[in-house]
Amino acid sequence: MLPLPLPSLMVLVGPAGAGKSTIARTVPASWRVELDALREMVSDDPGDQLATADAAALHDQLLRARLRRRRPTLVDSTNTDPAHRDELIALAHAHGVLAIAIRVMVPLHRCIARQARRPLSQQVPGRILAQQHAATPGLPELRAEGFDLAVDASEIDFLGLLLERATEEAPEVDLDALAAFGPDLAAAVVPLGQDEQGRTTGTVAIGSQALAVRHEDDGAQGYHWQIRVPCTDCGCPTWAAAHTAADLLAVHRGLPHDLVRDCDICR
Incomplete structure (x- = not known):
């Protein structure tokens, strides 16, 4: 996994519905x-196209203000127009910072399915979505445009970044209330269903990266959240109590941790 310079x-470069906002979080x-x-800030509706001109003016001001201060900045929009990408590259270099293209791409049918779940005002018409999908350039093209680095989103450890940030922001917070880690980490939890014991199962997922977790309302054990880990003795998958975001980060990074992880077979 590549670090972000x-x-x-x-x-971010990719069609609507590709998962850019999930990565941005x-x-x-x-x-x-x-x-x-x-657009939502100026009109209370993120899909209000009549607010685009005002929103675009704010967009430009924010970019320039952050880059003047050499602050890390992420542009979360489709950016499938090469002329617009040229402007962003020039703006980055004018302020002495690197321009990095992060390509976010999934099959068109997945973009369409995700769009269908959005409020009507935020849905991109199918014709436009297909155009965005077709216009998304490959990594060699992005590098040729002048980006200092062009990578696929899967090459960057975004899940680790999210877990690391949650650990730094709330290192002592118990996972009894996952929302205590902030809306970004909570939004990355994808519920999958319930197991035979009635425990809620799911994943903490960013793109193709995921940690299996489950919620068990068992006060007697003193914890509620668990994470899937390999057994210390035999390597079989098992569940261990997860008390903080630091536990999730340690498992994701393969670092030593204090989680109990013996499986039923070893017991």
């Missing part, structure tokens, strides 16, 4: 410059 201007909110969010 900082300071830099990180430009892994970095601090102050880093994100998102046109939809700015």
Whole structure:
């Protein structure tokens, strides 16, 4: 997994519904410059196209203000227009920071399915979505445009970034209330269902990276959240109590941790 060079201007590139906003939530909110969010700020509706001109003006001001201070900045929009990408590259280099393209791409049918779940005002028409998908360049093309680094989103450890940030922001918070880690980490939890004991199972997922977790309302054990880990003795998958975001980060990074992880077979 590649680290993100900082300071830099990180430009997400991909069609609507590809998962860019999920990735954007892994970095601090102050880093994100998102046109939809700015439309919502000026009109209370992120899909209000009549607010685009005002939102775009704010977008440009925020970018320049952060880059003047050489602060890490992530542009969360489709960025499928090559002329717009050229402007972003020039802006980054004019302020002495790296321009990084992060390509976020999934099959078109997945983009369409995700769009269908959004409020009507935020849905991109199918024709436009297909155009965005077709216009998303490959990594060699992005590098040829002048980006200092062009990578696929799967090459960057965004899940680790999110877990690391949650650990730093709330190192002593118990996972009894996952929302205590902030809306970004909570939003990364994908519920999958219930097992035979009635425990809620799911994943903490960013793109193709995921940690298996489950919630067990068992006060007698003194914990509620568990994470899937290999057994210390035999390597079989088992469940261990997860008390803090630091536990999740340690498992994700393969670092030593104090979680109990003996499986039923070894017992």
